[in-house]
Amino acid sequence: MKPSIAARNLRDMYRRLLRAYGLQDWWPARTPTEIVVGAILTQNTAWTNVQRAIANLRQARALSWKALRDLSEAELAELIRPSGTYRVKAARLLAFVATLGHEHGGSLESLLDGDLEAARRRLLAIHGVGRETADAILLYAANRPTFVVDAYTKRILRRHHMIEAGADYESVRELFQISLPADAALFNEYHALLVAVAKKHCRSRAACDGCPLAALPHDASL
């Protein structure tokens, strides 16, 4: 697909979703610390379970870098147990805290500021931070214009013939980056709208009925 066509399709899709669902206000005004913690805890996990874990951390007054650093891995694991894969995630949270302390003087701003792609590479170098988590942290905690690609995003774009089967993360992200203005509020909203439409209309073939994207060329079997 020619880049100009893909760009037009992406913008058309956004207009349809926004008209159908309105502003989603995803991951609004919370502390950057809580957003980073949530981004790691939500890896392959339903958001309701992440909220339980975050509630535990808040209850334990552990939602700050200093408090997290002072917890043992076992203590942290116990607090975040409801979010699943808790031993893995405890190690990842502590890896993030350690990197922040050792290489950025404990300043999240210094980690996330500066050239966007450079900041993204710094995040990706942290154990436990992959592409989606890095982009979520940059977008939601620092308001940087990087698009968060998830399984829903790929599925919808695939169904609408906008990407190839098996398209990798970076190529899908790049499609958004080059097709849309670099606007964090837009990227935030677009991603939230994709999740909303997928949850409502992509669970089964029959669920396609009433989908705001049904008028666009698509293949519901994908």
Add this chain to the structure above:
DNA sequence: GACCAGGCACATC
């Protein structure tokens, strides 16, 4: 009871 959810690291080919 299977399947999924706002993935990632690691091993293997």
Add this chain to the structure above:
DNA sequence: GATGTGCATGGT
């Protein structure tokens, strides 16, 4: 570079 596997909970 692509594919397979372990991690582990709570909801449907």
